[in-house]
Amino acid sequence: MNETRNDPAGDDPFARLSYRRLIAWPARMRRETPFLEAALAAAPDRSAVDLGCGPGEHARLLASWGVRTVGIDRSESMIEQAREHEGEFGAAGPRFVLGSIDELVVADDRRFGAAFSLGNVLPYLEDEELPRALAAVAAALLPGGVLAGQLLNYGPILAGNVRSLPLNVRPDPADDAAEILFLRPLKPDGDGRHALFFPTTLHLVPGADPPVRLERTKEVRVRAWTWPELDAALDAAGFDERRAYGDVERGEFAPDASSDLVFTARRAPR
Numbered sequence: 001m002n003e004t005r006n007d008p009a010g011d012d013p014f015a016r017l018s019y020r021r022l023i024a025w026p027a028r029m030r031r032e033t034p035f036l037e038a039a040l041a042a043a044p045d046r047s048a049v050d051l052g053c054g055p056g057e058h059a060r061l062l063a064s065w066g067v068r069t070v071g072i073d074r075s076e077s078m079i080e081q082a083r084e085h086e087g088e089f090g091a092a093g094p095r096f097v098l099g100s101i102d103e104l105v106v107a108d109d110r111r112f113g114a115a116f117s118l119g120n121v122l123p124y125l126e127d128e129e130l131p132r133a134l135a136a137v138a139a140a141l142l143p144g145g146v147l148a149g150q151l152l153n154y155g156p157i158l159a160g161n162v163r164s165l166p167l168n169v170r171p172d173p174a175d176d177a178a179e180i181l182f183l184r185p186l187k188p189d190g191d192g193r194h195a196l197f198f199p200t201t202l203h204l205v206p207g208a209d210p211p212v213r214l215e216r217t218k219e220v221r222v223r224a225w226t227w228p229e230l231d232a233a234l235d236a237a238g239f240d241e242r243r244a245y246g247d248v249e250r251g252e253f254a255p256d257a258s259s260d261l262v263f264t265a266r267r268a269p270r
């Protein structure tokens with residue numbers, strides 16, 4: 001696998017964001033495990049690439065099952081965090097690569113049975129990047145390989161009906177009396193195809209004055225991919241058996257109501 005582009009830190013929306021401490025990973029992993037297992041069970045080989053792997057928690061879980069796993073992410077700070085897990089499970093890895101999905105190159109004898117894009121990764125790819133990324137993923141998969149992903153369902157967000165993701169409250173590892181509040185307001189960007197996302201962390205210290213202090217806030221513009229757009233892009237990249245679900249339990253996808261867009265697709269056998 002090669003990596004040819006390296007975002008300057010100023011363009012990295014995840015620089016300095018301690019994503020690992022902001023997510024309730026054990027609960028999330030419990031919820032997502034059956035989805036990951038089902039994708040692997042349908043895959044031609046127990047190997048996986050985690051696209052936009054973030055701090056590497058999914059890659060670590062997959063490697064702990066003996067799945068040969070590589071995570072790729074274009075954020076230096078994410079890859080730095082992920083590398084704390086590197087090689088924890090011997091030959092299974094996980095291994096981490098700094099790079100962009102659309103520039104993913106995998107040698108034929110290192111192709112994967114499955115690819116995952118979890119946690120709203122694809123909306124970071126713009127119109128010209130998504131087709132390149134899906135073609136690169138198809139080439140990195142074995143014939144019949146499975147791509148399984150999850151992003152927000154942007155239908156209700158673009159309509160202005162959903163203005164925030166749920167609030168996360170996490171303990172502050174540096175201070176027993178304090179908590180970190182992770183807010184994620186959202187707003188349609190007005191062009192009908194993008195959304196603005198404002199990941200914000202607040203520090204809550206009961207008894208302090210003021211009790212809530214802004215730690216960090218940022219504006220991120222994402223491509224609000226809808227299922228018809230993604231379905232067409234998957235089709236063009238050579239993926240069959242394309243299915244959309246409303247959650248990782250694979251409930252029905254309701255374009256106007258589901259909070260998530262979860263999908264699976266299979267690389268056509270050559």
Ligand SMILES: C[S@@+](CC[C@H](N)C(=O)[O-])C[C@H]1O[C@@H](n2cnc3c(N)ncnc32)[C@H](O)[C@@H]1O
Binds near residue numbers: 053101117
């Ligand atoms: C919201 S995080 C999700 C991380 C992790 N997959 C999860 O489920 O928690 C999105 C990740 O996608 C990465 N990303 C965005 N665009 C990318 C690209 N073109 N290539 C590789 N990684 C990308 C970001 O750097 C970030 O780590």
